[in-house]
Amino acid sequence: MTQPGLMQYNDLMISSLIRYAAEYHGSTEIVTRTVEGPLHRYTYREAEHRAKKLAQALMRRLNIVSGDRIATLAWSTYRHFEMFYGVSGIGAILHTANPRLFDEQIVYVINHAGGRYLFLDVDFVPLVEKLAPRLKHVEGYVILTDRDHMPQTTLKNVHCYEDLLAAEDGQMTWPVFDEKSASSICYTSGTTGNPKGVMYSHRSTIIHALAAAQNSAFGLSVYDVILPIAPMYHGNAWGLPYIAAMLGAKLVFPGPKMDGKHIHDLIECEGVTFSCAVPTVFTMLFQYLEETGQKVDSLERTMIGGSAVPKAMSDKFLKDYGVRVLQLWGMTETSPLGTIASSTPEVDALPPEAREAVLSKQGRVQYGLEVKVVDEQGNPVPRDGKTYGDLWVRGPWVVAEYYRGEGGRVLDKEGWFPTGDVVTLDRYGYIKITDRAKDVIKSGGEWISSIDIENLAVGHPKVLQAGVVGVYHPKWEERPVLIIKPAPGASPTEQEILAFLDGKIAKWWMPDKVFFVEEMPLTATGKIKKITLRERYKDCLRA
């Protein structure tokens, strides 16, 4: 029996973030490229006031009570930002559904989460009209726009977001309740099975924000201008809508337009210093910059996650644009901060090549997220940066179980969560993702890393995207094949590609075949859909 301390116990509430920003950084801007078209700009003070009006509308007009789920199909905008606070702030639960899922998946997740209302951007109205008959729990719809932009629609019980807000006065005090209460839910877009829901809490969100803002992690301050390109429906835009408010930093939301030109315009015009996205978004940005000869002068750092960052991409960012790339490894299940490849004095003291090799990994372990890397018997593998093992994580911002118990018990008996990633861990504390456990290629009893080959292949100037999968081989059990989407206008040959890889990987890692495709199958979050590739090429090495 321990003696309790005598400090205040203040429940860690998400509403405290926006309240702080409004009170002490009240005139700092939030800028949005709206779905309707023009740029919108206002301040944290106005954002909180409107989030309170939303909270009032939810409670008084839509009869939402604590614990209810509210779904969104929405881009990253100031209105979606208001929902992050207005919904969670009253104890309701925000379900940011991913509009890029297939129709059946969208229907599945909205039904599974049980949202009573669906808030959607105008451009999703046709989609939702089509899906509405199958949405079991949705009682009504709110279109995230103003009266002038309200579309004709067949949807029942439809509200206009701005009208809802206009009817309220914003005179309310954020309620305080148990910090362990659910605040929001995101579904993982698994490549197999149904998406599974991760239900964040107020506590996990606040502790994650405090940890992720540290210099070892995102390294953010009130001086940053933050452009989360990673969408708000993808791991809460990596927590940035919370972190920015905590710091009082200017926020820039890209709305629906994530092409190179629009992203470049926002960076330049708003002085963006910090951004984050999956690699494919930056590929588009590079194409635009190269075509137009433009630069991104204000941009200092960008965080890339979702897939391993090709070395060619981080090199180009630094050399051509002076932007430092921070590799992040994380998952919906880790809020999403897992590890991040920030440096240390110890790593800086290494010879340049060794240093670069460490920093090109997926990142070093951060305080607060415990990591174990174990072999098939559950024993820790040596921290030599070479031995593969399964990555397990534990910590106050890691999932405990999926919503409604999907997937059964996920943690081991000591509370560790299996990430499904196969990694190495080095003496400096950096992990390197070798593969997803299910993507590892087992050839003649040895493991081949599909990711390593892919990252090398995209370094070839004629290659835009590359995917490596293991396919059945009568002698070796599995062998790697490489599927390439060429760069625009380029026509690489199998010989060229194999010659390029030669000497950079072990002989027995060399792909048995190279295929060229016009379109790469992608998941809803822009990752290469290996399950499709495996299915498509499964018989290509049969005798």
Place this chain on the structure above:
Amino acid sequence: MTQPGLMQYNDLMISSLIRYAAEYHGSTEIVTRTVEGPLHRYTYREAEHRAKKLAQALMRRLNIVSGDRIATLAWSTYRHFEMFYGVSGIGAILHTANPRLFDEQIVYVINHAGGRYLFLDVDFVPLVEKLAPRLKHVEGYVILTDRDHMPQTTLKNVHCYEDLLAAEDGQMTWPVFDEKSASSICYTSGTTGNPKGVMYSHRSTIIHALAAAQNSAFGLSVYDVILPIAPMYHGNAWGLPYIAAMLGAKLVFPGPKMDGKHIHDLIECEGVTFSCAVPTVFTMLFQYLEETGQKVDSLERTMIGGSAVPKAMSDKFLKDYGVRVLQLWGMTETSPLGTIASSTPEVDALPPEAREAVLSKQGRVQYGLEVKVVDEQGNPVPRDGKTYGDLWVRGPWVVAEYYRGEGGRVLDKEGWFPTGDVVTLDRYGYIKITDRAKDVIKSGGEWISSIDIENLAVGHPKVLQAGVVGVYHPKWEERPVLIIKPAPGASPTEQEILAFLDGKIAKWWMPDKVFFVEEMPLTATGKIKKITLRERYKDCLRA
């Protein structure tokens, strides 16, 4: 009734800090100027191993159980650092007694906290021998040294720290228990009444560490070399022994020698980038630097708290030594981070003089610590940077009540803690301490700030320290008098000083008399003891 989130609930444990540092920054150094003399250096890996040995010794040899208090009378050293983790890590409570208190106060706090063992540095043996008969609960003593340096002593049941550790193997796993458990206790050295105990918890300590490391606050990273000059018995060295481990940053402990030469040597030899202390320590450092023409090249930032920082001091630091001064306001009751004068883009955009005026205040409100400034009726005062009010604070690292209920109920019914400071709050979110509530001078119904006059006075080259108190005046109720300790070798006159103040403060703020003293009465933490000054000069303006 809210819906619980589905994230892991991991109790926030102080032991997780040192475990992280040992595991991922295992070869980072901790350097100490020992009480015995020479420098001692080892690593986080060794520190954790020894903290575990200490934990074992406490449990197995000294029969310490969760909830027991362990007192220290010790300087800032690696052994004291080990106690921060070894004691709290097993659920026992570390009481860092201030050896600069008067004898009766030391006896009072050790008895009040009820420590079962007292760990002390060798140089405190004579003091403790004298006090021992009055220490009611202390069953035994541990001298923080090795066998070779063990003194002859009349103390009963005495152990040698290094012998205790040598008998253990360090093979243990830190236990996990309720994060709200008490971890340590510090007594406030009030100028009136008995000291009161603030009992920190594991939760408050971890959340404080995460918040205090932010760029808006201490702005620390793994690249810093941290020298806490503020002692470990003074607000846990402002939390730095915890924060440094969380970051894996190199730590430098000054031991008992805080004079200019020894501090300078440590900064230069160990490459210290960040330090913290009360102003008087830096006055000594400046004297040494000026006498010797030395510099402090590695030092980038220093945090000064405990008293308002004289403008002359922060100017000198920046202009002569290139060191940026961060003013901190905090208390034992706030762990100690209250506000800190880091800048913002909004303040940077002000004209230079206006900017400097803002940054010379005691600091801006940080996320996580709520602030209210209210008049005598409890109404918020305007945020105009002019109107005085009482400062109240609330947050997860603020005291809820004093140990054993001393002082009764301290919080108001909404959970706010009265700091006893009178402040202004400006539109940028910065507070300026005008006075301790009890030090405000009330003259003819108006308030005079003693601190403002003191800060001006120490800007005079012939002034080393200055104290202003209100004394009885037959017509005006109170009038200010100024007490000065001249700079070494200087002999300022009353006329000189008054002429220097003339035009810088309102006419009616001008002190009625100026006194010169050889020694300024100071509190145990180096603050000017105004209660003594008030008593000494109380009749000086009577007719």
